[in-house]
Amino acid sequence: MKKFNLRLKEPHLEVLNDLKEKFSITSNKEMVDKCIKSALSLKKNDLIFSSIKEKCSGGCYASEPQFEVEMNEDTFLQLKKIYTENDFDDYQTVDEEISKVIRCIINFFEEDPKLMKF
Numbered sequence: 001m002k003k004f005n006l007r008l009k010e011p012h013l014e015v016l017n018d019l020k021e022k023f024s025i026t027s028n029k030e031m032v033d034k035c036i037k038s039a040l041s042l043k044k045n046d047l048i049f050s051s052i053k054e055k056c057s058g059g060c061y062a063s064e065p066q067f068e069v070e071m072n073e074d075t076f077l078q079l080k081k082i083y084t085e086n087d088f089d090d091y092q093t094v095d096e097e098i099s100k101v102i103r104c105i106i107n108f109f110e111e112d113p114k115l116m117k118f
Contacts (some may be wrong), residue, residue, distance in 0.1 A: 002076040006032065007063035007099035008106075015110040022113055028067060032102060036071070038117045039105040040078055048108045049086045049101070063099060 008016075013028075020031050039048055076098065083097045091097045109116055 001070050002073050003068055003070045004076075004095040004098060005065035006067060006069045006102060007096055008066045008103060009063045012063075012103055012106045013066065015106050019109060019113060019116075023116065023118070029069060032069060032106075033071070034116060034118065035105050035109050036075060036079070036102065038115065039108065040075070041117055042115060045082060045085070049082060049104050063096075063103065065095075069102075 016028050016031050019035070020026065020028070023031070023034070025031050025034065042048070079098050079101045080094070082101050088097070088100055091100060
């Protein structure tokens, strides 16, 4: 298992709260896990991580560690691969890179929560 500190901005926490309410989930960690699994199972990276949608419009580095996330190594490596395949801004740590990918996933499900898979 891989552990890291997920870095989110306030709007992402608000989206998580909305999604938790919509899907009757109480834990941020569980909701993040559902988002990640749903995004990976969709196999639509070009839609989720399009360069137009995911370029920062300010405050790129304003995300703060929110809570620790634990995931299996394969999932972590898939998220790392997504980061390297997309034209994201450079970050100093792997935690920040993976957090960027997860923020993109959260943004995607804010717009299209019906695509969540359980």
